[in-house]
Amino acid sequence: MFYIYPFTERSEMMSYYLDHAATTPLDPEVLNAMMPYLTDLYANPSSLHDQGIFIRKKINETRESVAKAFHVSTSGVVFTSGGTEATNLALLGYAKAHPEKKHILTTTIEHHATTHTVEALEHLGYDIDFIPVDQEGFIVVDQFKKLIRHDTLLVSIIWGNNEIGTIQDVKVLGQIAHEHGAVFHVDAVQMAGQTIIDLSQLPIDMMTISAHKFYGPKGIGALILNQGITIQPILYGGQHEKGLRSGTENVSGIIGLAKALELARSRVNSYCKELLSIHDAYRKLLKKVIPEIEFNGPKDSTKRLSSILSLSLPNVSSTELQYALNRKGIYVSTGSACLSNEIKGSHVLEAIKRDSSYATLRLSFGTKSELKDIPQICQTIKEIYEDLRDYWPHRWGLFYFIDPLHISRLKCYNVTGESALQFKGEQHV
Numbered sequence: 288m289f290y291i292y293p294f295t296e297r298s299e300m301m302s303y304y305l306d307h308a309a310t311t312p313l314d315p316e317v318l319n320a321m322m323p324y325l326t327d328l329y330a331n332p333s334s335l336h337d338q339g340i341f342i343r344k345k346i347n348e349t350r351e352s353v354a355k356a357f358h359v360s361t362s363g364v365v366f367t368s369g370g371t372e373a374t375n376l377a378l379l380g381y382a383k384a385h386p387e388k389k390h391i392l393t394t395t396i397e398h399h400a401t402t403h404t405v406e407a408l409e410h411l412g413y414d415i416d417f418i419p420v421d422q423e424g425f426i427v428v429d430q431f432k433k434l435i436r437h438d439t440l441l442v443s444i445i446w447g448n449n450e451i452g453t454i455q456d457v458k459v460l461g462q463i464a465h466e467h468g469a470v471f472h473v474d475a476v477q478m479a480g481q482t483i484i485d486l487s488q489l490p491i492d493m494m495t496i497s498a499h500k501f502y503g504p505k506g507i508g509a510l511i512l513n514q515g516i517t518i519q520p521i522l523y524g525g526q527h528e529k530g531l532r533s534g535t536e537n538v539s540g541i542i543g544l545a546k547a548l549e550l551a552r553s554r555v556n557s558y559c560k561e562l563l564s565i566h567d568a569y570r571k572l573l574k575k576v577i578p579e580i581e582f583n584g585p586k587d588s589t590k591r592l593s594s595i596l597s598l599s600l601p602n603v604s605s606t607e608l609q610y611a612l613n614r615k616g617i618y619v620s621t622g623s624a625c626l627s628n629e630i631k632g633s634h635v636l637e638a639i640k641r642d643s644s645y646a647t648l649r650l651s652f653g654t655k656s657e658l659k660d661i662p663q664i665c666q667t668i669k670e671i672y673e674d675l676r677d678y679w680p681h682r683w684g685l686f687y688f689i690d691p692l693h694i695s696r697l698k699c700y701n702v703t704g705e706s707a708l709q710f711k712g713e714q715h716v
């Protein structure tokens with residue numbers, strides 16, 4: 288079978304995938320584990336014949352293995368279509384089950400799965416407050432203490448930030464939430480493959496995970512509920528997942544999530560060590576070749592995800608940098624992946640007060656990153672940056688002369704004549 292990829296014109300060129308925070312490639316071992324459930328074992332687990340019963344049993348065993356990994360009971364594992372749905376279920380489902388309190392706290396650096404869900408709750412009459420973060424992306428604990436109230440229902444925070452890599456101290460934050468009688472939800476989507484999580488030892492009541500961020504398939508995630516936490520469903524139907532998430536189970540996805548989790552746990556130390564050496568090597572070399580570069584997120588390497596390196600460069604545009612790198616086969620993001628096709632400022636960068644005259648790129652590392660590629664990639668970033676920077680004032684002057692109000696369907700060229708960026712519609716630059 289032939290697949291036509293949109294990048295076939297450059298298929299001869301080497302490509303370097305530096306976008307593991309957006310998604311990771313499916314591990315072949317995970318695919319192997321899933322394969323029978325994508326082929327021969329196709330019965331519906333709700334069917335009362337032998338194959339259906341076999342698959343139901345398999346789902347139950349898989350749920351047990353996921354529950355064991357996080358030290359929760361099997362009823363604490365609710366499979367969902369991914370991280371976004373798990374967070375929706377946590378926030379909306381908990382609010383529905385506990386209508387007595389109407390105040391919710393979250394932070395200014397959440398993924399949109401959280402910010403847009405709390406916005407929906409605001410429309411339903413909830414009072415939402417956003418805890419500020421410092422310049423490295425850490426929650427300001429004093430502000431948190433000031434904002435939390437006797438009627439705070441829940442506190443939702445992102446554990447490892449997907450744009451700048453800041454890892455919050457969930458022990459301290461969860462304890463504060465509990466002292467005030469609020470439940471504590473964490474978005475562990477970026478953390479889950481990079482640490483062993485024992486929920487019997489942490490003040491976390493609800494946790495979101497997503498398989499495609501740790502070499503599992505896309506379209507499957509889970510909400511993990513700690514002992515005694517009750518929620519109500521947000522989807523209604525056939526009462527699957529003990530009534531908490533109706534809809535025929537994504538059987539191969541569930542098998543894939545569990546396998547990916549098992550592999551991630553077994554490799555966590557060597558994987559994190561590898562990520563750290565890659566991260567450090569990029570940091571050092573980029574600083575050497577581009578002295579004006581600035582890095583975002585924590586300076587302390589123990590308090591950031593080694594998988595994420597957020598960098599900022601003066602006097603260029605991040606979308607132009609991204610497009611020019613793309614032309615060279617270097618795949619990175621500007622801000623978070625879910626937004627990278629929108630030319631729009633990042634609320635996370637705004638929250639850490641990143642100077643908006645700087646362009647920010649996110650390099651994110653994983654199994655597709657290799658130490659040997661670093662010198663060439665850093666050199667390419669330097670060359671592209673210098674080309675774009677040197678051309679910067681002239682080009683923008685020209686743009687505004689052509690179309691001072693908004694730029695539509697305008698193609699611009701970098702100094703080497705390559706198409707660097709195509710603005711579509713009414714993007715504001």
Ligand SMILES: Cc1ncc(COP(=O)(O)O)c(C=O)c1O
Nearest residue numbers: 369370371398400449476477497
């Ligand atoms: C921190 C974080 N939370 C939630 C999500 C959403 O997960 P999913 O893509 O599985 O819906 C993402 C994905 O980019 C993420 O990075």
